[in-house]
Amino acid sequence: MEEISPGLENVYIKYTDLTFIDGNKGIMRYRGYDVNELAEKSSFEEASYLLLFGNIPSKEELKDFKNKISENLALPPYIHEIIKNAPENADALGIMQTALSALSETYINYQWKRDNDLKLIPKILGNTLSIVSNIYRIKNKLPIKDPVFDKNYATTFLKACFDKDVGEERSMAMDSALILYMDHEIPASTTSAIVTASTLSDMYSSLTSAIAALRGPLHGGAAESAYKQFEEIGYPDNVETWFNKNILQGKKRLVGFGHRVYRTYDPRLKTFKKYADELAETENQKKMLEIAKKLEGLGVKNFGSKGIYTNTDFYSGLVFNEIGFPLYMFTTLFGLSRISGILAHIMEYVETQERLIRPRAIYKGPGEKKYMQVD
Numbered sequence: 001m002e003e004i005s006p007g008l009e010n011v012y013i014k015y016t017d018l019t020f021i022d023g024n025k026g027i028m029r030y031r032g033y034d035v036n037e038l039a040e041k042s043s044f045e046e047a048s049y050l051l052l053f054g055n056i057p058s059k060e061e062l063k064d065f066k067n068k069i070s071e072n073l074a075l076p077p078y079i080h081e082i083i084k085n086a087p088e089n090a091d092a093l094g095i096m097q098t099a100l101s102a103l104s105e106t107y108i109n110y111q112w113k114r115d116n117d118l119k120l121i122p123k124i125l126g127n128t129l130s131i132v133s134n135i136y137r138i139k140n141k142l143p144i145k146d147p148v149f150d151k152n153y154a155t156t157f158l159k160a161c162f163d164k165d166v167g168e169e170r171s172m173a174m175d176s177a178l179i180l181y182m183d184h185e186i187p188a189s190t191t192s193a194i195v196t197a198s199t200l201s202d203m204y205s206s207l208t209s210a211i212a213a214l215r216g217p218l219h220g221g222a223a224e225s226a227y228k229q230f231e232e233i234g235y236p237d238n239v240e241t242w243f244n245k246n247i248l249q250g251k252k253r254l255v256g257f258g259h260r261v262y263r264t265y266d267p268r269l270k271t272f273k274k275y276a277d278e279l280a281e282t283e284n285q286k287k288m289l290e291i292a293k294k295l296e297g298l299g300v301k302n303f304g305s306k307g308i309y310t311n312t313d314f315y316s317g318l319v320f321n322e323i324g325f326p327l328y329m330f331t332t333l334f335g336l337s338r339i340s341g342i343l344a345h346i347m348e349y350v351e352t353q354e355r356l357i358r359p360r361a362i363y364k365g366p367g368e369k370k371y372m373q374v375d
């Protein structure tokens with residue numbers, strides 16, 4: 001008798017050398033390296049290289065990789081037009097998805113081969129930085145501009161968005177966020193990309209599938225929803241009443257809590273929480289942080305025994321806000337961070353284990369019916 005596996009829970013679809021997660025102990029590593037250590041000591045370029053090419057780059061390899069990314073920061077004019085012509089209220093992540101999808105036009109009949117794949121990586125990373133920074137610029141009525149590489153990927157991105165240096169600490173926080181969100185084994189978004197890549201569609205189309213899945217509040221949209229939850233609470237003194245009324249009475253789920261894989265704290269939380277503490281500057285940022293901490297305390301007290309703990313999105317939105325980004329950019333920043341991880345997974349799948357993904361559904365509908373024309 002066939003059975004379904006709802007949510008594909010505990011279904012394994014590939015082997016991987018990329019990210020290791022121990023959900024019970026709260027451990028996460030990229031190719032063996034602890035993710036918080038990478039976030040603290042390495043850079044987006046280094047961690048991307050590690051995931052995509054297989055090793056921490058040498059000085060020369062890193063320089064070459066950065067040069068190649070910087071050579072690919074200019075977008076084709078038709079992508080500028082897509083970003084410019086998006087309606088004022090268009091969703092930032094939706095524009096990113098559309099721009100990536102439009103780039104796939106030039107890669108129809110893409111030949112998946114390690115050499116081709118590796119050549120395309122700096123182009124995709126450079127292009128995506130430009131797409132996302134220009135989405136921010138358009139939303140803030142700034143002219144479209146191709147970024148100029150400055151020091152590293154994170155600093156280049158922030159300068160491209162804000163037209164100014166936001167300081168060392170904020171650049172480091174951005175760099176760490178890009179690393180912490182870079183990969184997470186195969187969540188819904190990466191799985192969507194793998195499904196698309198398994199048809200031997202191209203890399204850009206695979207990324208587009210991932211971005212679509214990232215949007216939902218159960219996944220990439222959670223940082224935005226968690227921040228909205230703090231806004232709804234409004235003041236630290238309201239936390240307990242709000243929690244009792246909404247969460248304990250089962251009216252809402254506590255956003256930024258719970259995870260399909262973790263039964264303890266999400267390991268990435270530690271670094272996000274540190275930056276949330278260090279960067280809180282304005283009265284509002286300090287107030288939001290206080291709300292978050294009080295709410296986290298109640299969440300852990302009430303749900304910890306069920307294995308439901310704080311996930312990374314509880315604090316990441318606070319950090320993005322403290323760096324200078326508005327709410328509507330949060331999921332798009334997550335998308336920007338995740339590109340390297342998604343590319344590494346689809347390459348790993350197609351290059352080594354390629355098999356068209358085509359699951360089955362068990363039919364439960366009516367038996368055969370006789371068709372009768374309306375008249």
Ligand code: ACO
Nearest residue numbers: 217218219220222253254255256257258259260308311313
């Ligand atoms: N608040 C309250 N209860 C929760 C929460 C939560 N955040 N998360 C899980 N539970 C409870 C459920 O009500 C359920 O209880 P029950 O067995 O008594 O019915 C039990 O825990 C299991 O919940 P499921 O939804 O089956 O667990 P699942 O593995 O599907 O949940 C998910 C994972 C979707 C992330 C869930 O924890 C959730 O909705 N969290 C809030 C949204 C969120 O923070 N998403 C970000 C995820 S991280 C990321 O994508 C980067």
